[in-house]
Amino acid sequence: MKLLISQALVIPMTQEGLSFRGDIGIDGKHIAFVGVKPAHFVPDQVIDGSSFLAMPALVNAHTHLSMELMRNYKDNLPTLQAWLAEIFPVEDKLQEEDVLRASRLGVIELIQSGVTTFTDMYFHPQATAQAVLEGGIRASIGITLFGSLAENKERVLQREADLRFYREHPDGRIQVDCAPHAIYTCPKETLQYAHDWAKDRQRILHIHVSETKQEVQDSLHQFGKTPLEYLYAIGALDGVRSLIAHGVHLTDAEVALLADMDATLVHNPSSNCKLSSGIAPIASYLERGVSVGLGTDGASSNNNLNMFEEMHIASLLGRVHTPTGTKLNPYQVLSMATVNGAKALGLERRIGMISEGMEADIILLDLKKSHLTPLNDPFSAVVYAAQASDVDTVLCQGKVVMQHRKVLTLDEEQTIKAVNESWDNIQRR
Incomplete structure (x- = not known):
């Protein structure tokens, strides 16, 4: 499975202060490239990243x-x-x-x-x-x-x-x-x-x-x-x-x-x-x-x-x-x-940066928010202004586990119900 995140604002965390507009290519678990999409990379899925900030999970x-x-x-x-x-x-x-x-x-x-x-x-x-x-x-x-x-x-x-x-x-x-x-x-x-x-x-x-x-x-x-x-x-x-x-x-x-x-x-x-x-x-x-x-x-x-x-x-x-x-x-x-x-955690060669060869643990923040406008400094925006609710999409090892704020791997409604049931049982024990 090949995935392309196109024209996102990227904070790669490879160098202090570095951010840029670019593409991120993902092939299976790994990041294939960061920057400009090469002609030979043909994605199976494309995410339009133009309104998102991409950063390491x-x-x-x-x-x-x-x-x-x-x-x-x-x-x-x-x-x-x-x-x-x-x-x-x-x-x-x-x-x-x-x-x-x-x-x-x-x-x-x-x-x-x-x-x-x-x-x-x-x-x-x-x-x-x-x-x-x-x-x-x-x-x-x-x-x-x-x-x-x-x-x-x-x-x-x-x-x-x-x-x-x-x-x-x-x-x-x-x-x-x-x-x-x-x-x-x-x-x-x-x-x-x-x-x-x-x-x-x-x-x-x-x-x-x-x-x-x-x-x-x-x-x-x-x-x-x-x-x-x-x-x-x-x-x-x-x-x-x-x-x-x-x-x-x-x-x-x-x-x-x-x-x-x-x-x-x-x-x-x-x-x-x-x-x-x-x-x-x-x-x-x-x-x-x-x-x-x-x-x-x-x-x-x-x-x-x-x-x-x-x-x-x-x-x-x-x-x-x-x-x-x-x-x-x-x-x-x-x-x-x-x-x-x-x-x-001994994972520095696998995650923590958006760089070719790293595993694709990436999040996309929705920049179309009043509290992120104007963006000016993206690092300040992420640390001082961004909210967890701005996280639109989450990838782990190249797989999308949340898209448009919907977690795809677990049932949130059923999980909340089960946790409330467990807490009631604990209080009765």
Whole structure:
């Protein structure tokens, strides 16, 4: 199948400030060319891109997808710790079918906001993987670890078996990684086991770090070290690619440590603000060489999976909270949501840019909108003005998964009905 997107305004994310009018040719999964259509390329389908902005699909580098179930629930609690005390009992009631239904809803919401790749950390990961497969997008599915070493060894064996089909699927859209929750829910032995598992299999280790001041204070009291220093000291991050979620309260020493590691810090500004966790000084992290991605966190602490909103909030906070005087610019924020997210997942040679040979994960934004007129700077328009509702068309591996705002791979109406039914059942359990 050959697809031509003709005469779109293209932001390829291959060079800062670069945008141009041009054609994008797609042959199967891959981008065949970008620029001017060669005479030998004969498309089976043509999308008139003249009123669209074409850009790489977004990467949501940290979320808990099926927490869709707890959206708009217990919203006014004062701290992360108080919120978790209300959420954990609900999670104890979740069944695999609940997670499958909520994950389908999450996949729909991601597609509707231009996301084709996400990183997940949650329970019943095989159910989330099934929703990803049905929805036609990509995911890093984390085998989530809590508690003692013995129970986690058993859990990992079971989850590896549960997820083998999805990891080995020929589409190659699902990778299985390791997700120890945090230092306050996993003892040292579990964290070291997670590290060894990830290192042996060359997988990613995904963990919450320094989300709150309380977490840092507790770590100093218990271990005599800050969270990242503790993880480094016990060898939990050595020689593995790591995703460090939040990192709101890092010391200068930790920032220097992180900059030298094969790691990406994932900024979650909406969740951090809502839970009163704080504002990460992202501009200063970037200035010091830290790779930074962007995530929404779960829909219970956000309360949505809207990466356009996340970019907007990140950009605003990154121009106000500037301890070193350095401010975020739109290209940096857009890089966090595309190029940096792809790199974080080891997918930098496959997605994150619109370039010949890359897989065709592309979104088209409808520019015929009052809030995008006049366009002037397309990077500013995407980060400061664009809405998720401007995403008209979404492609993943060259396949159209949403067109004219209609998700083609999952039934939105039936999914909403099923999620409401699951939530009613959970409350009765």
